[in-house]
Amino acid sequence: xxxxxxxxxxxxxxxxxxxxxxxxxxxxxxxxxxxxxxxxxxxxxxxxxxxxxxxxxxxxxxxxxxxxxxxxxxxxxxxxxxxxxxxxxxxxxxxxxxxxxxxxxxxxxxxxxxxxxxxxxxxxxxxxxxxxxxxxxxxxxxxxxxxxxxxxxxxxxxxxxxxxxxxxxxxxxxxxxx
Amino acid sequence: xxxxxxxxxxxxxxxxxxxxxxxxxxxxxxxxxxxxxxxxxxxxxxxxxxxxxxxxxxxxxxxxxxxxxxxxxxxxxxxxxxxxxxxxxxxxxxxxxxxxxxxxxxxxxxxxxxxxxxxxxxxxxxxxxxxxxxxxxxxxxxxxxxxxxxxxxxxxxxxxxxxxxxxxxxxxxxxxxxxxxxxxxxxxxxxxxxxxxxxxxxxxxxxxxxxxxxxxxxxxxxxxxxxxxxxxxxxxxxxxxxxxxxxxxxxxxxxxxxxxxxxxxxxxxxxxxxxxxxxxxxxxxxxxxxxxxxxxxxxxxxxxxxxxxxxx
Numbered sequence: 310x311x312x313x314x315x316x317x318x319x320x321x322x323x324x325x326x327x328x329x330x331x332x333x334x335x336x337x338x339x340x341x342x343x344x345x346x347x348x349x350x351x352x353x354x355x356x357x358x359x360x361x362x363x364x365x366x367x368x369x370x371x372x373x374x375x376x377x378x379x380x381x382x383x384x385x386x387x388x389x390x391x392x393x394x395x396x397x398x399x400x401x402x403x404x405x406x407x408x409x410x411x412x413x414x415x416x417x418x419x420x421x422x423x424x425x426x427x428x429x430x431x432x433x434x435x436x437x438x439x440x441x442x443x444x445x446x447x448x449x450x451x452x453x454x455x456x457x458x459x460x461x462x463x464x465x466x467x468x469x470x471x472x473x474x475x476x477x478x479x480x481x482x483x484x485x486x487x
Numbered sequence: 488x489x490x491x492x493x494x495x496x497x498x499x500x501x502x503x504x505x506x507x508x509x510x511x512x513x514x515x516x517x518x519x520x521x522x523x524x525x526x527x528x529x530x531x532x533x534x535x536x537x538x539x540x541x542x543x544x545x546x547x548x549x550x551x552x553x554x555x556x557x558x559x560x561x562x563x564x565x566x567x568x569x570x571x572x573x574x575x576x577x578x579x580x581x582x583x584x585x586x587x588x589x590x591x592x593x594x595x596x597x598x599x600x601x602x603x604x605x606x607x608x609x610x611x612x613x614x615x616x617x618x619x620x621x622x623x624x625x626x627x628x629x630x631x632x633x634x635x636x637x638x639x640x641x642x643x644x645x646x647x648x649x650x651x652x653x654x655x656x657x658x659x660x661x662x663x664x665x666x667x668x669x670x671x672x673x674x675x676x677x678x679x680x681x682x683x684x685x686x687x688x689x690x691x692x693x694x695x696x697x698x699x700x701x702x703x704x705x706x707x708x709x710x711x712x713x714x715x716x717x718x719x720x721x722x723x724x725x726x727x728x729x730x731x732x733x734x735x736x737x738x739x740x741x742x743x744x745x746x747x748x749x750x751x752x753x754x755x756x757x758x759x760x761x762x763x764x765x766x767x768x769x770x771x772x773x774x775x776x777x778x779x780x781x782x783x784x785x786x787x788x789x790x791x792x793x794x795x796x797x798x799x
Binding site: 310326327328329330333349350351352354357363364365366368369370371373374418421422434438439441442443444 | 488489490491492493494495497518521522525526529530538540542587591592593594596597678679
């Protein structure tokens with residue numbers, strides 16, 4: 310089938326078999342290998358991408374279902390000038406990754422949640438659901454939790470005058486993780 | 488594994504979808520959210536010749552309140568139920584409580600309530616909710632439209648009264664009256680596991696006494712179960728959780744109802760990590776807990792429900 314995927318703002322006209330998952334087409338046809346495939350069963354979440362702004366498992370969506378729709382992958386997070394997304398900076402600052410395999414999925418699920426709900430950091434239940442969406446076998450999740458809170462606060466311009474945080478750092482530490 | 492080849496059909500109308508499903512000589516499956524179907528295909532448990540993708544059909548994605556019921560079209564995603572405002576009164580609260588335990592946000596963004604009913608997994612939260620609340624399934628097939636009551640719909644694991652050429656077009660869930668408290672409880676090994684046991688409860692109280700009870704059980708038999716014996720045992724009982732909270736002690740009407748649900752209503756199936764005795768214990772505890780929870784919900788929201796003029 311002939312389809313067109315709009316990935317990170319760029320149109321990709323493609324010829325794909327219906328049986329192929331969005332994740333495989335992103336990696337093999339669009340050559341965007343930042344999206345990782347772990348379990349391919351919708352469990353681990355490493356393949357999470359944004360489909361029309363909503364976080365989905367790209368292993369459980371067919372590429373042909375995305376014809377004409379807008380997809381954002383981890384490659385589309387950084388700004389046009391190459392500056393990392395606040396989430397990427399926060400993940401770095403909080404050491405929210407070790408091996409990095411799960412990181413693209415966590416970044417995308419968190420990016421969708423933050424865009425949907427800028428007050429995410431103040432909603433522990435929602436935050437828990439977001440961080441609990443994917444599997445990480447290195448970090449124990451706590452640093453990821455901290456990173457998402459940090460990014461949410463940075464986005465809200467509240468770094469430096471936080472009412473409460475999961476992990477208070479000494480004053481003077483670089484606030485934006487740069 | 489990667490998916491095997493299949494024919495992909497993307498009808499634009501319900502009629503075309505039914506025609507595609509009815510086309511002779513092939514095993515065609517409906518692709519809605521795909522979060523269970525594509526998973527089953529990856530595991531080799533389903534190998535359809537054709538997928539009929541209904542995502543392009545307009546009008547199936549609407550959720551509305553109509554004639555005392557919440558009507559959710561076949562493409563309404565789980566996510567739509569995350570807000571208690573999806574339905575007025577206790578029903579909206581119950582749906583929002585239950586949906587929080589259905590997979591994770593990215594799965595809930597795709598998966599659908601109608602799809603859960605069609606898939607009919609014995610541990611499905613929506614299926615238990617459907618039997619507890621007397622939901623109805625609207626179907627369209629080659630012979631026209633029909634409505635199936637949830638109590639007649641589930642025939643076993645992944646087996647329903649839906650004919651292969653029928654499409655579920657909507658799920659109709661009756662609203663719950665003001666004066667009803669709701670609760671949901673689920674027991675599972677980890678946040679990534681299916682429910683070992685889940686309980687959906689709606690308790691109607693008049694003058695401090697239980698006047699109506701609806702209890703749905705997931706993971707308690709080869710299909711969703713309505714715990715009718717437990718419900719009967721509660722009628723006329725004082726709607727009073729134990730003093731100081733906590734699990735109702737033996738002898739308390741809520742604990743007795745839990746025991747009855749476990750012994751008489753449930754027919755647990757042995758599974759790794761959950762043999763029938765273990766499940767019966769979990770059922771008894773969870774049912775008792777949801778009954779206390781339903782009274783607490785009513786105390787917290789009953790007044791507001793009543794001021795909103797009842798749900799209907």
